Amino acid sequence: MRTADRLAVDCRAVTKTYGEGETAVLALRGIDLEIRAGELMMLVGPSGCGKTTLISIIAGILDRTDGNLHVFGADVSAMKPSARTSWRRDRIGFVFQSFNLMPALTATENVAIPLLIKGSPRKEAMARAEHMLERVGLANRRHALPAQLSGGQQQRVAIGRALVHEPQLIVCDEPTSSLDHETGLSVMNVLRETAAAEDRALVVVTHDARIFEYADRIARMDDGRIVTLEGGTRASAEAYQRVASPAAAQHA
Amino acid sequence: MNLIALKMLMGDRLKYYGLIAGIAFATMLILQQSSILVGFTKQTGAFIRDTAQADLWIMDPQVRFSQDRVPVRETTVQLARGVAGVEWAVPLYQGFLRGNMPDGTRFTMILVGLDDATLTGGPPQIVRGQLSDLRRDKAVFIQADKPEKKLMMKRTGGRPLAFGDRFSINDNEAVVMGTYRARESFFWEPVIYTTYTRALSYAPPERNALAYVLVKVQPGRDVQAVKKALEQKTGLSVRTNDEFIAMTADYILNTTGILVNFGLAVALGVMIGSLVAGQTFYNFTLDNLRHYGALKAMGVSNGRLVLMVLLQAGTVAVLGYSIGAGLGSGMGWIVASQGLAFSMPWQIPAFAFTAITLVCGLAAWLSLRRVFALEPAVVFKG
Numbered sequence: 001m002r003t004a005d006r007l008a009v010d011c012r013a014v015t016k017t018y019g020e021g022e023t024a025v026l027a028l029r030g031i032d033l034e035i036r037a038g039e040l041m042m043l044v045g046p047s048g049c050g051k052t053t054l055i056s057i058i059a060g061i062l063d064r065t066d067g068n069l070h071v072f073g074a075d076v077s078a079m080k081p082s083a084r085t086s087w088r089r090d091r092i093g094f095v096f097q098s099f100n101l102m103p104a105l106t107a108t109e110n111v112a113i114p115l116l117i118k119g120s121p122r123k124e125a126m127a128r129a130e131h132m133l134e135r136v137g138l139a140n141r142r143h144a145l146p147a148q149l150s151g152g153q154q155q156r157v158a159i160g161r162a163l164v165h166e167p168q169l170i171v172c173d174e175p176t177s178s179l180d181h182e183t184g185l186s187v188m189n190v191l192r193e194t195a196a197a198e199d200r201a202l203v204v205v206t207h208d209a210r211i212f213e214y215a216d217r218i219a220r221m222d223d224g225r226i227v228t229l230e231g232g233t234r235a236s237a238e239a240y241q242r243v244a245s246p247a248a249a250q251h252a
Numbered sequence: 253m254n255l256i257a258l259k260m261l262m263g264d265r266l267k268y269y270g271l272i273a274g275i276a277f278a279t280m281l282i283l284q285q286s287s288i289l290v291g292f293t294k295q296t297g298a299f300i301r302d303t304a305q306a307d308l309w310i311m312d313p314q315v316r317f318s319q320d321r322v323p324v325r326e327t328t329v330q331l332a333r334g335v336a337g338v339e340w341a342v343p344l345y346q347g348f349l350r351g352n353m354p355d356g357t358r359f360t361m362i363l364v365g366l367d368d369a370t371l372t373g374g375p376p377q378i379v380r381g382q383l384s385d386l387r388r389d390k391a392v393f394i395q396a397d398k399p400e401k402k403l404m405m406k407r408t409g410g411r412p413l414a415f416g417d418r419f420s421i422n423d424n425e426a427v428v429m430g431t432y433r434a435r436e437s438f439f440w441e442p443v444i445y446t447t448y449t450r451a452l453s454y455a456p457p458e459r460n461a462l463a464y465v466l467v468k469v470q471p472g473r474d475v476q477a478v479k480k481a482l483e484q485k486t487g488l489s490v491r492t493n494d495e496f497i498a499m500t501a502d503y504i505l506n507t508t509g510i511l512v513n514f515g516l517a518v519a520l521g522v523m524i525g526s527l528v529a530g531q532t533f534y535n536f537t538l539d540n541l542r543h544y545g546a547l548k549a550m551g552v553s554n555g556r557l558v559l560m561v562l563l564q565a566g567t568v569a570v571l572g573y574s575i576g577a578g579l580g581s582g583m584g585w586i587v588a589s590q591g592l593a594f595s596m597p598w599q600i601p602a603f604a605f606t607a608i609t610l611v612c613g614l615a616a617w618l619s620l621r622r623v624f625a626l627e628p629a630v631v632f633k634g
Contacts, residue, residue, distance in 0.1 A: 052632045055632065056632055059549070061548075061549050061627070061632075062627070082553065085548075085551055085552075085553050086551065086553075087551075088549065088550065088551040089550065089551020089552075090551070092550075092551075094546070094549055094550060096546065096632070097632075100542065100543065100546040102256065102259070102260060102263075102543055103263055104259040104260055104262065104263025104264075105256065105259055109255075109256070109259070113256065113547075113550065114550055114551070116253055116256065117253065117547070117550055117551050117552050117556075118551075122255070173632045
């Protein structure tokens, strides 16, 4: 079987309910979603539609209420918390909307965090982190603190941090929403170039229509469901206009 | 990960310094107040320690502390000498008397009269003269330390009482024939030594004048057995040096309110330090909750986070304690050099360190509860 045919993420009837009884909120109403290895999947939809809940479950940082979830063959839904913690450490890379860089650490140290968590020797971790910073175009800023970097540079450090330990799945939450258009595209280029590989997959939650052209498929969510899935080839902004909500399409 | 924990801690300089300052302040308060209390406690027993040649003190059962004069009969000395196991027994006079300095300055003294024959119970260190000089006519010994504070001739604004000076005790002439050095005492009045017989001649006439009988137990004899025998024979109280010191300290600390006041100060130090350090450390953790969430999402286990928070708490505890201990000791050194009560046995720093560790541990535990309860999914909440 070719790597591209492998399933990176296999969600079957995944539901998520917050709270209990009368105050219970059904955030996901039976999600079926397949993401192939080597694919960049974007999750789009209005606020509160369940995008963040879905990537949190896919990334193993939130328990689903029901259904099954396999990520690169691993049955995430059956894992105990400690096993899931180790699995996240080894297999998942995170890119956050607000970067979440440690303000007291330099760019290199921030990028090295996943390696240090895995127990790599500090010297080796720093060397690999510096190499990763070169790949994201920040070799000359490796000693800078986050506060000394622009928003785009900070997000590139965050991408370096998400990739340095060579995870199988990279989840990105609104990676360009804090950035201007040009910087956002530059960050997506870096993400696409450095992350795209046949043995890994990217899931990107976004509202930013300007970056839809980078997606292989776009899943539009609404009210806890995937309402449309534009797939097969890399989606374009025009394609998005068919699947996105009217407001988002107008924005696009 | 340890380096990350420390860099997180030191990243916000203001909070970091605030944490250390809070702990240093608490440490200093605990050390200083406890040391002053211990210093006072030690000073209450200074006279007994200075009279350490004896093993036992015979006294009236109503005596509450070392300067509490309740005279017993002179025959007590003879009775004590007749008890098996007693090496020697000598009388000791002690009483508060009034004196006049050469310039007419009046003062109150504690006059101590030593056994004429042996001069047992004399000051521990003679600075000028010899102890036997006490047998010379009208001879007394005064303290060499800080006479300008205790024996100053204030009326002429001149000098302190000194070797060779003549002054009067209860209108009887006395001559300073020697000076001595002794432990700092809790009691303010100057202690003036003379012989037992001369002390009686200075003191106003009383039916009984003997304050204490000092007893030395024969080598190899059981002190407690001899003590019991003396109590039976004399019908009086007999105490070892340690018992007498403890009784004196107990009485003074409890009746003067010193214990309560200093105890409160120590408790306040712990409480204020706890509040400052605990609150700051808790806030520090809350401020970093998002980063802890990111670390949890990236695969850091709760156990690892515990170690990181404990390392942070331990670091500020050790640094704060070290600075506080340094400041407390320095201030103590200054206080002690002025002759004021300050004594820091190793138990006080150990107690302070334990208290500070508990405070930081408590703050860390409160912080960790928030970290444990933290859902890593919080990192996706913009």
